[in-house]
Amino acid sequence: MLQTAPTDLSPFVDRLISHSPLSEAEQMKIKTLPGQILAVAPNTPLFELNEASNHVVYINDGLAGRFDQNAKADRQITALHIPGEIPNLQSIILPHAQVALQALSQTTLVTIPRDAICAVAASHPAIAEALWRDCVRSAMILSQWIVNLGCRNARCRIAHLMCEMAIRYKGQQLKGKVVYNWPVTQLQIADATGLTSIHVNRCLQSLKNDGVELRRGTVYIADWDRLVNAAKFDAAYLQ
Amino acid sequence: MLQTAPTDLSPFVDRLISHSPLSEAEQMKIKTLPGQILAVAPNTPLFELNEASNHVVYINDGLAGRFDQNAKADRQITALHIPGEIPNLQSIILPHAQVALQALSQTTLVTIPRDAICAVAASHPAIAEALWRDCVRSAMILSQWIVNLGCRNARCRIAHLMCEMAIRYKGQQLKGKVVYNWPVTQLQIADATGLTSIHVNRCLQSLKNDGVELRRGTVYIADWDRLVNAAKFDAAYLQ
DNA sequence: CGGGCCGTTGACACAAATCAATGTCCGTGG
DNA sequence: CCACGGACATTGATTTGTGTCAACGGCCCG
DSSP states (O other): OOOOOOOHHHHHHHHHHHOOOOHHHHHHHHHOOOEEEEOOOOOOOEEOTTTOOEEEEEEEESOOOEEEOSSSSSOOOEEETEEEEEEETGTOOOTTTTTTEEEESSEEEEEEEHHHHHHHHHHHHHHHHHHHHHHHHHHHHHHHHHHHHOOHHHHHHHHHHHHHHHHHOOOOOSSSEEEOOOOOHHHHHHHHSSSSSHHHHHHHHHHHHTTTTEEEEEEEEOHHHHHHHTOOOGGGOOE | OOOOOOOOOHHHHHHHHTSSSOOHHHHHHHOOOOOEEEEEEETOOOOTTTTTOOOOEEEEESSEEEEOOOSSOOOOOOEEEEEOTTTTGGGGGOTTOOOEEEEEESSEEEEHHHHHHHHHHHHHHOOOOHHHHHHHHHHHHOOOOHHHHHHHHHHHHHHHHHHHHHHHHHOOOOOOSEEEEEEOOOHHHOOOOSHHHHHHHHHHHHHHTTTEEEEETEEEOHHHHHHEEEOOOOGGOOO
């Protein structure tokens, strides 16, 4: 499954420059990082918990989930990563961080040697700053995830997650009818929200009454504002 | 309550150098940051959610809690911060981050102008790297917090939180009998674990059967390993 | 055509929330 | 020094959201 096609990190650069100014030269430095394209099947582990790895992965297409250390058989997804993101960016600065990563759907990714990206960051302060900022933005999502688990009921959690993914996939300023592709199973939603897949199923049915449906990896939202309301969602944390 | 006594950021520097090498000169740069000491009562807000602030706070003594955006009356603590930490360090790189901060007990803190710490970071790459790493370490704690809420029952959540705070207050390698000071109320534990204070109370009583007691802001653990076991705790995420 | 993953349904159990009091400690002011 | 008030802790009865267990159904792919 290994290819040597040219890689395109433009979406990642776009992501960075939306919050951090980078010169053309700096942008090129990132875009020309060496990398290998890799296609993986759903539920393929990308990193195990204790794996010492020497590369980061860029999500080109598909969906990746982050699982944190958890002695139990219990699974908990602590973050979802969509195309354009580098799920283990933090390993640049904390190589021994204990996180596991899995592809959740059919996914293509680019593996980038950590040394290469570290070298670029070390020689370009603006890039280091952009990467730092990206880490902090991810952390903001983590803390909102805590709020979601800590003080919302099942239905609301799922609705909130759908809102978050809608914004992340489609950008800000949504309204009215919204449709987006989110290749996730009910069991994966359960792992993300701290629920059972059975209960997720029931909540999804209940959400249909509010004009929200998830079918075959596509979310159909009849009225954005209504969902936002049901989810008690405020996009501010996503900037 | 404003004082102009000399501030001492040594514990923060110690915290940084435990994971990031810094020269003596760099350490001094941090220790000599300008700051004002401030003493605040329990439950005093330090930052509101939408407050644009131009300083960071260093916890000198006491306990601070971070509350994330949450439209409901519901409160959720997403992070606890103990002496030696800078709870809103991320605001250096993301000034508009939406987080609220409160003192949870009688607390003394040092307010540091953001410009000052930004200037130091900008002119000393090693310091910027150390601060970045500190942000990522905080994020590791956030994601473990998600695991705690997502897949542990009430008793286990509280036990896990006690383990985490024990390590953070006293350092690694605990064993046998452990006692530490943790100035927190049952209601605050409830806000941190996504539970009711009533249920926290019942769980604390249940934990007494395992030789763990929280009384007047002090935690008494009869046998560290037994608590670790009950909490399904693994300190790896704290490094 | 068959097997496996995913989704769906129902009955039941249980952990935790809710509601409503009461108790305890501690600082404050009379 | 004592009485008061408020924050915090405790207790019991009851309700409810979610988990668990056990089946069955549907779709896709080989």
